Amino acid sequence: MKTFDFVVLGSGIAGLSFALKAARTGTVAIVTKRERAESNTSYAQGGVACVTSVEDSFELHVRDTLEAGAGLCDEAVVRKIVTEGPERIRELMALGVHFDERDLEGGERELDLGREGGHSKRRVLHARDATGREIEQSLLRAAELSPNIAILENHMAVDLITTAKLGFATENRCVGVYVLDEVSGIVETFRTDRLVLATGGCGKVYLYTTNPGVATGDGAAMAWRAGVNIANMEFIQFHPTCLYHPMARSFLISEAVRGEGGKLIDRKGREFMGCFHPKGALAPRDIVARAIDAEMKRTGAPCVFLDITHKPADFLRERFPTIHEKCAELGIDIAREPIPVVPAAHYQCGGVMTDADGATSLRGLYAIGEVACTGLHGANRLASNSLLEAVVVAHRAMEHVMRKVPPGGPTNADLVLPEWRSGDALDVDEMVVIYHNWDEIRRLMWDYVGIVRTDKRLQRASTRLGNLLREIQEFYWNFKVNTDILELRNLATVAALIVDCALLRKESRGLHYTLDYPESDNRRWKKNTVMHRF
Numbered sequence: 001m002k003t004f005d006f007v008v009l010g011s012g013i014a015g016l017s018f019a020l021k022a023a024r025t026g027t028v029a030i031v032t033k034r035e036r037a038e039s040n041t042s043y044a045q046g047g048v049a050c051v052t053s054v055e056d057s058f059e060l061h062v063r064d065t066l067e068a069g070a071g072l073c074d075e076a077v078v079r080k081i082v083t084e085g086p087e088r089i090r091e092l093m094a095l096g097v098h099f100d101e102r103d104l105e106g107g108e109r110e111l112d113l114g115r116e117g118g119h120s121k122r123r124v125l126h127a128r129d130a131t132g133r134e135i136e137q138s139l140l141r142a143a144e145l146s147p148n149i150a151i152l153e154n155h156m157a158v159d160l161i162t163t164a165k166l167g168f169a170t171e172n173r174c175v176g177v178y179v180l181d182e183v184s185g186i187v188e189t190f191r192t193d194r195l196v197l198a199t200g201g202c203g204k205v206y207l208y209t210t211n212p213g214v215a216t217g218d219g220a221a222m223a224w225r226a227g228v229n230i231a232n233m234e235f236i237q238f239h240p241t242c243l244y245h246p247m248a249r250s251f252l253i254s255e256a257v258r259g260e261g262g263k264l265i266d267r268k269g270r271e272f273m274g275c276f277h278p279k280g281a282l283a284p285r286d287i288v289a290r291a292i293d294a295e296m297k298r299t300g301a302p303c304v305f306l307d308i309t310h311k312p313a314d315f316l317r318e319r320f321p322t323i324h325e326k327c328a329e330l331g332i333d334i335a336r337e338p339i340p341v342v343p344a345a346h347y348q349c350g351g352v353m354t355d356a357d358g359a360t361s362l363r364g365l366y367a368i369g370e371v372a373c374t375g376l377h378g379a380n381r382l383a384s385n386s387l388l389e390a391v392v393v394a395h396r397a398m399e400h401v402m403r404k405v406p407p408g409g410p411t412n413a414d415l416v417l418p419e420w421r422s423g424d425a426l427d428v429d430e431m432v433v434i435y436h437n438w439d440e441i442r443r444l445m446w447d448y449v450g451i452v453r454t455d456k457r458l459q460r461a462s463t464r465l466g467n468l469l470r471e472i473q474e475f476y477w478n479f480k481v482n483t484d485i486l487e488l489r490n491l492a493t494v495a496a497l498i499v500d501c502a503l504l505r506k507e508s509r510g511l512h513y514t515l516d517y518p519e520s521d522n523r524r525w526k527k528n529t530v531m532h533r534f
C-alpha cells in the first residue's frame with residue numbers, strides 16, 4: 001500500500017493546477033493513464049474565456065454564461081468562477097503561460113482577445129490556436145520541478161475505496177483508490193484522505209468525437225460505482241466543426257475560425273446558417289450543430305464546409321498555424337478552399353455533482369474540470385468557459401481541503417486497505433469481444449443518443465446497453481483486468497447514465513433536443529437531472 005497526502009487522478013489543466021497548490025502542503029501522486037501530456041487540455045485550441053478588457057465586464061460574462069446555460073446554471077457558481085478568473089489567469093501567466101498579445105499605438109501591447117460564439121465581447125485569451133498545449137506544457141514543467149509531486153504515467157485508476165466498501169458503519173468517506181500499473185499489470189493500492197478526480201470527459205462514448213482516446217468517462221463511472229451523485233449527463237455538447245477527412249481522426253476546427261468571419265456553406269457554396277439563427281455562424285454551438293445535422297440530413301451530403309478564404313493567407317498562417325498545417329498535410333489550402341466539416345461529440349456538461357469548491361457528496365472526494373458538474377454550464381457550455389472553470393475550481397478545492405481536511409490534521413493512520421484480489425482470473429483471450437462491444441456502444445450512442453433524440457431511439461439504446469452491461473460485468477469478474485476491459489466497463493456505465501438522464505428529461509433544453517418534446521417546459525423541468533445510486 002502506498003500512502004500520499006493527496007492523490008490526483010488526471011494530468012490535464014484541472015489535475016495539474018490542483019497538484020501544484022497541494023504540493024506546497026504535502027506529498028502528491030498524480031496518476032495518469034497514458035503519457036503525461038495526453039489529455040483534452042492539450043488539444044484545446046480556442047482559449048480561456050476571462051474578463052481582462054476595459055470594454056468587458058463580469059456582468060456581461062455572467063449574462064452570456066447564463067444565457068448559454070438555458071436556465072440551468074447556478075448563478076452563484078457562475079459569479080464566483082467569472083470573478084475569480086483574472087486572478088487565476090495571472091497565476092498561469094506567472095507559471096510561464098504565454099497568451100498572445102497585440103501591438104497598440106505608441107508601442108504599448110495588450111492581450112489579443114478572441115471572439116467566440118455566445119460571447120457578447122472579445123474575451124478569449126489564446127496562444128495562437130494551440131492554447132491548451134501552451135497551458136499543459138507550462139503546468140507540467142512546474143509539476144516536474146516540484147519535489148513533492150510524483151507523476152505516475154501509464155497508471156489507470158480502477159475504483160475508489162470507501163469506508164462503506166470496507167464495511168464501516170460510520171459516515172462513508174473516500175480513503176483511497178486501486179490503480180492498475182499498465183506496464184506490470186499489477187493493481188496497486190493507494191491510501192489517501194484527499195482524492196481528486198480530474199479525469200476529464202467522455203467524448204469516446206460517441207463514434208465521432210473531437211476528444212483523444214483517454215476521454216472514456218472513467219471518473220464519472222468510478223464516482224457512480226462509489227455511490228456519488230451524477231447530474232445532467234444528457235447535456236453533451238457536439239462541436240459543430242470537426243474536420244471531415246478519412247485520414248484525420250478527431251481534429252477540431254476551432255470556433256475562433258467562425259469568430260474571424262468563417263462562413264458555413266453547403267457544397268454549392270450557399271450559406272445556410274442565416275435560415276436557422278440571426279447570429280448566423282456565430283449562433284450558440286448547439287444551434288449550429290443541429291443546423292449542420294439538419295442540412296446534412298436534408299441534402300444527404302456527408303459534410304458541410306467552413307469557408308475562411310476571404311482572409312489573407314498570411315493572417316491564417318499566423319492566427320491558425322495548427323489548423324493551417326493540419327489541413328495542408330491533407331491537401332486542403334484553407335486560404336483558397338473551404339474546409340469540409342461535420343459535428344462531433346466534444347464536451348460533457350454534466351458529471352460528478354459538486355459545489356463551487358469541487359466537493360462531492362462523498363467526504364474526502366473532490367471532482368474538478370470536465371468530470372465535474374459544478375453548475376457553471378447548466379444545459380449548455382459557453383465556449384472557452386471550461387478551461388476557466390478547471391483552473392478556478394482547482395484553486396477553490398485546495399482552499400476547501402485546507403479548511404476541512406488539511407494534511408497533518410487528524411487521520412486514521414492505522415487504516416490498512418485490502419489489496420486488490422484478482423483471484424485465479426485468466427488473461428483475456430477473446431479481445432475481439434471487447435473491441436466489438438466498444439464499437440457497438442459508440443455506434444449506438446451516435447445513432448440513437450446523438451444531436452437529435454426521440455424516446456423510441458433512447459429506449460432502444462437503453463435495452464442494448466442493459467445487455468452489454470451484463471455481458472461486460474461477466475467479463476470483468478472472470479478475467480484479469482486490463483485497460484481495455486476497464487475502459488469498456490466505464491464507457492458502458494457512462495453511456496447508460498447519458499441515456500437515463502436523457503430519458504428522464506421530457507422537454508428540449510440547451511444541448512438536449514428531442515423530437516417528442518421539442519419545447520422547453522420551465523414549470524416541470526427547469527432543474528438538474530440528478531442520478532442517485534441507492
Ligand SMILES: Cc1cc2nc3c(=O)[nH]c(=O)nc-3n(C[C@H](O)[C@H](O)[C@H](O)COP(=O)(O)OP(=O)(O)OC[C@H]3O[C@@H](n4cnc5c(N)ncnc54)[C@H](O)[C@@H]3O)c2cc1C
Nearest residue numbers: 010011012013014039040041046047157200369370384387
Ligand atoms: C479538441 C478540443 C478543443 C477544445 N478547446 C477548448 C477551448 O478552446 N477552450 C476551453 O475552455 N475548452 C476547450 N476544450 C475543452 C477542454 O479542453 C477540456 O474541458 C479541459 O481541458 C478538461 O480538462 P481536465 O483537466 O478536466 O481533463 P483532461 O485535460 O481531459 O485531463 C484528463 C486526465 O485524466 C487522465 N485520466 C482519465 N481517466 C483516468 C484514469 N482512469 N486513471 C488515470 N488517469 C485518467 C487522462 O489521461 C488525462 O491526463 C476543448 C476540448 C477538445 C477535445
